[in-house]
Amino acid sequence: MQQASIDKEEHNRRQAELFNKKTKDFSAPLPPEITERQQRIVDVVPDLGPGSRVMDVGSGTGCLIPHMHQTGIQDILAVDLAEDLLAKAREQYGTSSTLGNDHGFRTWVGDVESVPAYQGPFDVAFFNAVFGNVYDQREALLRTSLLLRPGGHIVISHPLGRAWHERLREGDAEIVPHALPDRPTLERLITDLPLRLRSFQDDPDLYLTLLQACASPVPPAYLIQGRPLELEGEVVAGFGRGSSRMGVPTANIAPGPLAAKLEGLPLGVYFGWAQLDAGPEQPEEDSAVHKMAMNIGRRPSIEDGTDITVEVHILHSFAASDFRGRQLRVVVGGFIRPEMRFGSLDELIARIKSDVGIAKAQLDLPEHQLCKAHEMFVR
Missing domain, CATH: 3.40.50.150 (Vaccinia Virus protein VP39)
Structure with a gap:
């Protein structure tokens, strides 16, 4: 409007x-x-x-x-x-x-x-x-x-x-x-x-x-009800902005194969758990299940942001930095906020840090800890 x-x-x-x-x-x-x-x-x-x-x-x-x-x-x-x-x-x-x-x-x-x-x-x-x-x-x-x-x-x-x-x-x-x-x-x-x-x-x-x-920073209507949302896909090349410009590394999943699951979802920021198949040459902890914040959207604060992307920020420090071609599994627990345009890069970075803080706090709650042991994840 x-x-x-x-x-x-x-x-x-x-x-x-x-x-x-x-x-x-x-x-x-x-x-x-x-x-x-x-x-x-x-x-x-x-x-x-x-x-x-x-x-x-x-x-x-x-x-x-x-x-x-x-x-x-x-x-x-x-x-x-x-x-x-x-x-x-x-x-x-x-x-x-x-x-x-x-x-x-x-x-x-x-x-x-x-x-x-x-x-x-x-x-x-x-x-x-x-x-x-x-x-x-x-x-x-x-x-x-x-x-x-x-x-x-x-x-x-x-x-x-x-x-x-x-x-x-x-x-x-x-x-x-x-x-x-x-x-x-x-x-x-x-x-x-x-x-x-x-x-x-x-x-x-x-x-x-x-x-x-809402008293909780997460809108109640977007807590995932029933079975959590499960996404899996191959890590693809992103736009290089997450690490180089914003200091927030992300693993991008190709949205095409996920179209059926993404249909009808509000564009915005979600939280949950993620497991990256880092490979046998990487530390075992890199292939464990970690907290994540995920953006599904068009990156409206970026000048060429038009196509839908699925960007997963895994809250873990990895030994390597390039995981293109590796499999990434994601279990989504809830929704943080709608996608929005920011007036500056600094404003965007500040909001991303706030989103990460909300994700960490929510995933410490018992109801979200259960998803860490989801059957989708490989042990």
Whole structure:
């Protein structure tokens, strides 16, 4: 769900240009009925208080911030494309520093996809009167979910309701490219994201949705149910990026022979166990069963990433480095996250390291230890 007519950079530029011109309008006092609904928007999140860290996406001049302060919240990151709006917010609420570990009011000029991990993790992210304006709604939710603490929340709201927002969109679909999703649309939007729909309110004068990040870093729907997924194939030449550029060596399996098993699987990162037939000349431990993290996807962060690849990162230090032509067996235990595009190589590497950490932790659980002794593996 993204705006196809222009790219994201141009979309964001136009948003910033328009809303910077509206600083005076957004600084005007709001009617009492609107401020009452804004308090309800903040209050929908359970257990918020002085220790909570909040991200306010599309914060503008900070209309939700007084209501956060009433709840005791002080640690707030205001995110907006319009620098002039944020400057007005800083005049009113002051600033701490740009350091993510400093409590207080901070601002970030950009969209939510540009917010670095060090600014979080957040207990809640608010999208108030802005979700229809983002370039790609699914990508915004995905990136936000990765900035949340396990069990954190996302609030999507509009204090004038979905019908009012739709009339606004009809008047200027370039600035407001998306409708606020109805319940079925929202459920489809989060199908393969680590989020659950907790409440949905679609009244004529208030749109208010509460999503919650899964308490486990692994989305429950993608824990492999029943018999684990088994993959086996010959190691083929990759693209040389895993080791040379990212320091994350992978063994690629040709996806063609696995087409039937891969059909219908979400593209993304999985975890499980792997056994490489390293050969008799290699140390015995190299042919043992080891933890692994696996990517099935098109490598969207790589410029020529178009074809499906199956890249297995075996969490073991091998004596040799080239295993082309050797057999690799994989038992998949679960799903970590959907495939996503990163803004830089450093960001990609940081996320891969996080994925590896999640894989290691999950595979230490008793239910996943059982798969290490799977009948597929050669003893």
